[in-house]
Amino acid sequence: VRFGSEGYAVEELVAELAASFLCADLGVAHDQRDNTAGYLVSWHAVLKNDKRAIITAAAKTQAAAEYHSALQPAAGQEA
Template sequence: MTSTSARPPKIQIRAGLSGYVAEMAGAFVCAALGIEPTVRHSDYIGAWLDIMRADDRAIVRAASAASKAADYLLAFRDAPGIEARSAPTERRAA
């Protein structure tokens, strides 16, 4: 989800950072929702050190874009009608 939401025209990111942004946004969303991720975010993010070493502003741009993507996705958490769509599934399971 964050990979797709990190690509609007307003958020211009170098191609090499798009995966980094998506991974950071995923970590932000998991943290906000209280989900303990099963993937190893820190190991994946560590692979992007070469990009960050080559561009000292890369981390700032990536974190900003990741935050925007996470905020966008988290806005749907409180959107009207979200519970109504999930409620029938919960009732059937009970």
């Protein structure tokens, strides 16, 4: 997927949402990047052009977050 393309914007939206979900789940502070405004512009364009894009992104985000959560050791166990 090419940088700046709609597909790239969707991938970045999924990555950012997954990072937010995982940080919240793990109790880790999620720092915003300096380029967040630029990403917001590209996400807005995608969401404006495709009313179902947020549903697709949310489904992919859930799958990514669940995958990464499954990699965490169970409570009380060390890696």
